Amino acid sequence: xxxxxxxxxxxxxxxxxxxxxxxxxxxxxxxxxxxxxxxxxxxxxxxxxxxxxxxxxxxxxxxxxxxxxxxxxxxxxxxxxxxxxxxxxxxxxxxxxxxxxxxxxxxxxxxxxxxxxxxxxxxxxxxxxxxxxxxxxxxxxxxxxxxxxxxxxxxxxxxxxxxxxxxxxxxxxxxxxxxxxxxxxxxxxxxxxxxxxxxxxxxxxxxxxxxxxxxxxxxxxxxxxxxxxxxxxxxxxxxxxxxxxxxxxxxxxxxxxxxxxxxxxxxxxxxxxxxxxxxxxxxxxxxxxxxxxxxxxxxxxxxxxxxxxxxxxxxxxxxxxxxxxxxxxxxxxxxxxxxxxxxxxxxxxxxxxxxxxxxxxxxxxxxxxxxxxxxxxxxxxxxxxxxxxxxxxxxxxxxxxxx
Numbered sequence: 399x400x401x402x403x404x405x406x407x408x409x410x411x412x413x414x415x416x417x418x419x420x421x422x423x424x425x426x427x428x429x430x431x432x433x434x435x436x437x438x439x440x441x442x443x444x445x446x447x448x449x450x451x452x453x454x455x456x457x458x459x460x461x462x463x464x465x466x467x468x469x470x471x472x473x474x475x476x477x478x479x480x481x482x483x484x485x486x487x488x489x490x491x492x493x494x495x496x497x498x499x500x501x502x503x504x505x506x507x508x509x510x511x512x513x514x515x516x517x518x519x520x521x522x523x524x525x526x527x528x529x530x531x532x533x534x535x536x537x538x539x540x541x542x543x544x545x546x547x548x549x550x551x552x553x554x555x556x557x558x559x560x561x562x563x564x565x566x567x568x569x570x571x572x573x574x575x576x577x578x579x580x581x582x583x584x585x586x587x588x589x590x591x592x593x594x595x596x597x598x599x600x601x602x603x604x605x606x607x608x609x610x611x612x613x614x615x616x617x618x619x620x621x622x623x624x625x626x627x628x629x630x631x632x633x634x635x636x637x638x639x640x641x642x643x644x645x646x647x648x649x650x651x652x653x654x655x656x657x658x659x660x661x662x663x664x665x666x667x668x669x670x671x672x673x674x675x676x677x678x679x680x681x682x683x684x685x686x687x688x689x690x691x692x693x694x695x696x697x698x699x700x701x702x703x704x705x706x707x708x709x710x711x712x713x714x715x716x717x718x719x720x721x722x723x724x725x726x727x728x729x730x731x732x733x734x735x736x737x738x739x740x741x742x743x744x745x746x747x748x749x750x751x752x753x754x755x756x757x758x759x760x761x762x763x764x765x766x767x768x769x770x771x772x773x774x775x776x777x778x779x780x781x782x783x784x785x786x787x788x789x790x791x792x793x794x795x796x797x798x799x800x801x
Contacts, residue, residue: 416536431646440761446756449752455506455510458507467600477508478508485505514738517741518734521737530722533668600736613723616788622777674791681784691709692774692777
């Protein structure tokens with residue numbers, strides 16, 4: 399086991415990697431109104447920009463599952479993160495809509511490897527009893543992206559151009575790469591000769607283990623329930639609720655500040671009271687803001703911020719115990735491949751959800767978005783199903799499985 403001080407440094411670096419990774423994905427949503435105006439594209443075409451990343455990430459993650467457990471996790475992470483930074487630079491200098499879609503595909507190819515590797519490394523170095531707290535720290539990167547990254551990115555996008563946030567994210571990522579290379583130790587203790595000789599072992603293991611199959615289903619429907627409404631929150635707030643593009647920063651700032659403090663707390667609660675109990679609690683609470691956001695009329699901005707803050711806190715809190723649960727479904731020797739498959743399916747699910755939402759949502763002659771409430775109802779039904787699948791994971795012995 400890695401010493402505690404080294405462990406903390408690695409978790410911090412992983413959180414920084416997660417920060418830039420999340421920022422790259424998150425900034426696309428609040429840039430939606432600006433991109434739709436500048437490129438003169440429809441909600442469906444904007445949904446394709448979001449889906450381009452997630453679909454390519456899903457495909458690359460799936461293919462990676464067949465070889466990631468044969469290599470040092472540090473080397474895989476460095477390879478993926480370097481490619482991700484280059485892809486983000488390509489987004490930064492995209493001159494046209496088509497070029498941007500292609501650049502998002504490139505970024506997604508490498509980005510699809512990052513999340514699985516981050517969670518696999520956490521699963522390898524952190525015991526299950528403390529894994530919730532570690533996941534809380536990793537999730538705090540989402541909060542920092544919301545509090546600092548998104549508002550600042552929107553500010554420089556408004557002051558300069560929409561290209562500027564991607565230049566910032568790629569530059570930060572380029573600065574992190576030498577630290578990962580220097581500080582991370584070799585992470586190859588999971589490698590076995592049998593793993594090297596059986597590239598399809600991960601598929602065989604999933605095929606014969608119903609608990610792993612449920613874990614994949616759990617991750618997929620969790621993402622569908624979350625990302626079906628995410629891409630259109632910002633455009634809806636501008637077109638229907640009355641936010642200006644600059645006022646969108648308030649949504650991410652308020653929600654990010656709250657989740658920055660609640661994420662580590664939720665992680666500790668998960669370790670203390672059980673991952674399943676905490677997931678179930680927030681899985682149910684998240685239904686409230688999902689309904690309110692997707693049915694929101696023109697209301698005062700402070701009241702709207704209360705609802706969006708609830709969504710940030712309740713919905714994001716589900717992922718902390720959920721990720722801790724999923725990483726514990728397999729042994730370290732299988733974890734990289736399994737997490738790649740899981741991440742791949744989640745990316746495809748989120749991309750599919752965003753694409754379907756884009757087909758449902760339409761724009762009226764006055765510029766307002768229509769049918770968003772139906773996306774919300776779909777998200778609620780799927781989120782309820784996710785809570786029931788989580789209960790099945792418990793009966794399959796998840797809580798007693800050693801890390």
